[in-house]
Amino acid sequence: MHEMALMGDIIQLVSNDANEKGLKQISKIELIVGTISQAMPDALEMAFSVYKEQYPDVLHADAILEIEIEEALARCILCETEYVPDQKITICPECSMPTGNLLSGETFQVKSYEGK
Secondary structure (H helix, E strand, O other), rough: OOOHHHHHHHHHHHHHHHHOOOOEEEEEEEEEEEOOOOOOOOHHHHHHHHHHHHHOOEEEEEEEEEEEEEEOEEEEEOOOOEEOOOOOOOOOOOOOOOOOEEEOOOEHHHHHEEEE
């Protein structure tokens, strides 16, 4: 489960930035996770819970993780049909060509965080 490593990296990144800003503990992290980003929100939440227990000096006991889901959307570069892909490389449902240009759904980023 690579979400443990991803969440560890996120917490380290946020913690470093929070320390630079004089914040002692993180109380909230907001993520944007695309539906085809290869990251599973449930597994990220589980990993956050594990890290919260292991690092009470970094994550406040009441710290929360909020995940905003970014839906995938693609547009065929030939016929301009917009559709919801289920993976990064897809076949256009209109013209049956593998010419989809991914518009959204691949994002995996920290949107914001809060600390005390």
